[in-house]
Amino acid sequence: MQNDTLLLVGNPNVGKSALFGKLTGKYVTVSNYPGTTVDISHGKYKNGDIEYDVIDSPGIYSLLPQSEDEIVTRDLILEHPDVKVVLVLDARNLHRGLVIAHQLNEMKVPFCIALNMMDEAVAQKYHIDIEALAAELGVPVVATVATIGSGIKELHSAITNSAVGECQGECPVDIETSAAKIVELLGDTGFSKHITRFLAIGYMVEPGSLPESLKPKDLSGIATVAEDMRRQYSVSISSTMSKCRQKHVSKLLNRIDYSAGNKTGDFAVTLGRLSMHPVYGGFIALAVLWLVYQFVGVFGAGMLVDFMESTLFEGFLNPLATKAADLIPLPAVRDFLVGDYGIVTMALTYSLAIILPVVGTFFIAFGILEDSGYMPRLAVMANKVFRKMGLHGKAVLPMILGLGCDTMATLTARIMDTKKERILVTLLLALGVPCSAQLAVIFGMLGSISALGLIIWIGVVSLVMFITGSIASKILPGENSDFILELPPIRKPGIMNIIAKTGSRVEWYLKEAVPLFILGTVILFALDRSGVLVVIRDFAAPVVQVFLGLPEQATDAFLVGFLRRDYGAAGLLDLQQQGLLDGTQVVVSLIIITLFVPCIANFFVMIKERGLLISVVMSIFIVIMAVTVGGLMNFVLTSLSVVL
Template structure:
């Protein structure tokens, strides 16, 4: 067992104890480690991994730090290292974030169920007071059966009491279900603590001892532990909102439907005013129409006309209506960049303020009707930035069923920031009526699709487990850094695709193929959708990139070729339309080819069906 025991890589005197620091990420373990060990710290590489563990001396004993984990398991190297260090530790100092007991005490109880002597440091008690909460520390200690010490580690409060308690650490009260079964497996392991992991079906520990318990208890133990912790929280935690700070009260208001929904609509209204009105109209009027559309366009066409015939094939490809050096930079730099930067600026503000997880909590019940939980709001919001990136983040959802539903809704009804910006620029001058028609149509399709998928797909949505960080004022430098990096990443991805799209359309136009395609789709475009046949050109452009298609609609609207009602019908079709090539590639990579084909074909059918019905009603 030496290859798994930290004593194999750390020099530990014969009579010394191994004191192991354990806790969730970001609970202040490093402060306790430094308080115990001072500056005499060594770092060793744990056998068979790339993970380093820090260790030092405290009064003749050895203190070992572990990676931050949410449970003792073996899903990755960090968790396996933490597990093995805990298994062979003599005393466990469990650091708990007192403001997030619901999350942290699950790990505490799991360590107690292992039969380890434990001391619990209830850290960040100052945050508890600021949030208007009170914790009955004595009752918590009694329920757990171990000493619990309130601390504010960064201020040194409670550190001395923790040090004194380490020599008297004791085993806590195991769950009843663990007590019932643990003796059945304890003879098949070397350490008492390993017996729990056999019951919890840890594959590494089972393989290590060539044994397997046949009761399939993992889910039962986890569920019992979760229910026990939830009940314990109700008994030991009380709140007095009169003593809470305004930020704490605001944070609570944000997650309560009566106050949270109006706050969310107000935030969305501010975003619309910032992006849809100020950026899409005022800023873009300057960047697209004046800087790029006039100064840049005149400069590049005058320069190139000296060397290239503007009416020739090369001239058309480079500086024609869809030219590589005319339309591409004008739309990318003049139209898309300001809109994308505006969106990412707003998103970064919500991220850094701590508002995003509160939106997830607020909409959890609503998303349950769509077969999702509140965590799905994160890829949904990211989808308004980039559907490609958002599709990848669906990995954080708890089941294959949820990932399929979320990917379908992302590909169908979530416009990316660039497309959203063009849409805002097109709809804003049309007035509130058409804005409401467009928004209600897309929202209705979003809700109906999710509801139907939730009904017909087997299984159910998982529960929401998410941290709510304290609300804070975002740091402008950090927000600007995020906005810059994300906007730059978008530009690197979008510009080549936009150029490919421009080249493709130019080639189709010059060869006459574009007219053939437009004619082929004319019955649907003119008949069912009641649109000018040239809108088919924008749809084709949208296959390369959705904002590219929206930009094509912008050209038709600016030329007066399509009316306000036709703009709305076109935008509904192109929003519900298939995502861009990059997003489709990622969808096929993340989902099976059958699921990806359903998402792709389904979006085509729903897009034209919805747009056609809308056309019959408003045109």
Template sequence: MACHDLNQDLNIPAGVRKIVLAGNPNVGKSVFFNAFTGLYVDVSNFPGTTLEISHARVGSDFILDTPGVYGVSSFNDEEKVARDVILGADIVINVVNAVHLERDLFLTQQIIDMGIPMVVALNMVDEATRQGITIDVKELERLLGVPVIPTVAVKGQGLKEVKQAVARARRGNSLPELEEMLPLLQHKTHSRAEALLILEGDPYVAARHHLKPIDRQEEIYLARRRRVDAIVAAVIKETSTGASWGTRLSRWMMQPLTGIPILLVALWLLYEFIGVFIAQTVVGITEDIIMKGYYEPFIRNLISPWLPPTSVPGALLIGEFGILTMTVTYILGLLLPLVLGFYLGLSTLEDSGYLPRIAVLVDRALMRLGLNGRGIIPIILGFGCVTAATITTRLLGSNRERRIATFLLAMAIPCSAQLAVITSMLVRLGHGYTILYIILIGSILVLTGTALNWLLPGQPSDLFIDLPPLRWPQPVNILKKTATRASSFIQEAAPLFAGGALLIGILQVTGLLAALQNLLAPVTVNWLQLPKETATAFIMGFVRRDFGAAGLYSLPLTPAQSLVALTTITIFVPCIASALVIFKERGWREGVIIWPTILLLAFLIGGVISHILI
């Protein structure tokens, strides 16, 4: 969508002052618009979009509303409309939420950097007070360089003062870094605002002036984020006076001293529910009793008279890795209960408002691994099912972060089924080896994330996340989310599982599976210093992660050999279902890189540990 001439598109009379309301979504702009315009409002579709825009003539002023946006840019229709309206503004009234200044002031600072005279309406100050947030309005006004008016729009408080402040609207304190970047472009465009957007890479504004967009966006955004963070730190003071119990609990959840113990308790409860109750008790019933005890014998008896299991078609359909046996058992008996459990847990965290607070708590730590706080969501899910977690990397903000998260999930996060078997083996080894295993896997996770953060170009994106109020989870919401997500996941994953089972079945009937076991044996014996039979566990680990770990259970291993084997099988390539999802999510080119790289690292790290301990 090309840039629009606001006067022409909305039939704005010449010489009329254009006052534009701008702000993030749900900050209360509509209340201000109604207070300014009364009943004299026109609503029309903005040219080239399906979006409606409200505008009104009030005396010698023309008042315009804009869609709620987080920045002036061209990522979607809302931002494009807001961009064109703000570019045509004489004065901007920027409505910000006093509770979320660290989020809302990013747009404020961008409009200031555009050089447009502004007034800031600091809305919802009553809610900020209830949450124990005190804002130094005078200092905020000084730092921004524009009038700042405290308001409670829904009660009509401060609206009159905002109207009066329009006469005092002025340009604010822009980023010092821009004063070196903008002069040349400003000379070509005759507009500071449009010059800034060209610097931030806006192709539509650049095309209007027959220029190429300049990609300085990341540099400018980082400088703007540092500026906003400094302002927020200077003007906000949080106290417990007047704050509700939910507000105090919310703060405890996000402060390391109290937040980490709360998180550990929450993770323990999740593990007890998903890793113990679902993965062991429920799956024991659905997989072992229902599917293997009733379904598989029934389907074999049904098919065997027509296709004996010894025949190639019979082996592919009802054999050990059969499409009608292992695949259906895996999907309905194992994966479906786990996926339902994962999404019940995730939906509970979301609906309670705790999940975004976990993201805030771990944001700084995950930044070192190339992720922001949102990265904790797929990591938590990964301890349930790496396959499901890999799909949830879609919620991360950049392709770089999705790539890092996928690699970490595949390499260093054991799923609940595998973790159950690993835990039972570690119990036999004692506390010392258990702690050593946790240290080894934790170190591998941190070192791998740090290395990827260093090697891959770019930086982790800043965490922008709304903090909804804490509340008791609503069962109806949880069940709806769980059902929708689980259904979507099964529909996506089922064809991949069937394809994986067919591939393994073909390897088995052609003898290639046994050949792979023999091929892998020298590595396990000479490099890992493990029994030859361990090779079978690694092959089975590719079929299913817990099969691989279970294959080690009956082998005669010393404690040191057990630690080497468990570490290697944890790092070892994920099960075929997860591998296929990696190829689907990241594409075949990246999948071909990730898969053998992790395989190589698993044996390399396992061998190094072996030669140190054994």
């Protein structure tokens, strides 16, 4: 059997991942938010006698790379000389997608085209002559609807018949001449002459895009040629090139009589507009937050947790486990399993009975928001708020996800455009965004004191985030990016999509996060047994008692808070129920636990995503910040004798 490579390429949010799933039978997170595919997925797909390694690539706008994603995708083509490409296009957006077809032609890479989202294009009365398009381009073109799998059969034969396209866009002559000079200077690159020319143009557009292996020892020759060109095209070479290509595409589309439909009066369109209206948009955002709170806070954290914790675990499973453990003669092992810091009684009870229902319901709600296309509109509404934190509207996705689980949110910080923004998002998530499990306990505690407590808590935490964000964005080196975001259409969320998405997130939670809770509990157990816990407590006690004005036992809660943020909050809840905390102490301790270092799972993901050094520096900063703000609030509230 033959083994070939098949690469899915296309603009962001055109359904590459959905198509990938249909071809390989493998589920990858499909999202109605541009730029969600950050990891490259691999899968297998059999077509006749050929077995393909299918690769799903991040969404791009051009193969003349200007972003990391675009370099990654272009390099996937370079790395696989036998590659066939499926160019996935949004049937309603051919102007943009066909630019890539031109570039594939220039590189002489065989491809076929999947005109995806055909259902929506038909509903919106687009006129698309598929045969004429195929004839113009000289490659197979098929209509698909990836989400329901229609057109996949036709796609199989289109893949088999993939061809090098005919139509070709020309560059301005002087760019072409300079490219030829660079090609000459590069010598033998090991790539075809078409690809080498393409890389040369890429080099003029963005010098960093030239693969390291091709760089000649002496860069000055090619650098001079490129520099000359760049000086002449004062705006930019890439802009001139895009304009040329766009012109060719427009002419081609005119020839095949491609036209957009009329879609006024569409309810989804109206809803989409209202959700970005300066006034109504705000109300819609509030309504959405309220609904999410009802579902996650009241139903998930209230009813479901109640059932899981009191009925299932404490009423049934834990006594059972304790009885079973009684059979074990060694008390240390018994404690390890069912003691105060036991794996069953603490780790599993917390992670499955308390957090899972909260995180699970949150994932469902988040999935609905994501699939409906509402998130980017929320980004439009929230842009100015995030600007004050040194970020922009795009940060709304990780920040809202952080209210569910900071660990997972840290992973999605990748959708930010620059490294600096990713660091900032990671920092703010760790510092000020309480996760859902923690929120449930926090709301419970604040609910029993006056409303002023809640206002102070929200006010202080937000203020700390704004100040930290705006100062950090000034101090940190690197660039800020513009807020330019494509808004996908508002659509009815697909039930299957949400089930699949929630399923894969819950699976992630069970596989990645639960083991870390167990590890956290084991560490805590060890600290407790070895007496280290007492040493740390004694060491920290003066700070906690004098500076923060809290009872000595609160130290435990803060320490435990690192192993699980919500353990910490729950520890404080215990103290409050025992009557050891007054109103002021509740507010001060909640501010500290919210600002305090993230949980151990989040810390590991921070290291993985941002590196050890940055993560350690961030954590030290966060501890100092949390304690300082807590002490300050203690001082202010006590001196003003605020009664909460």
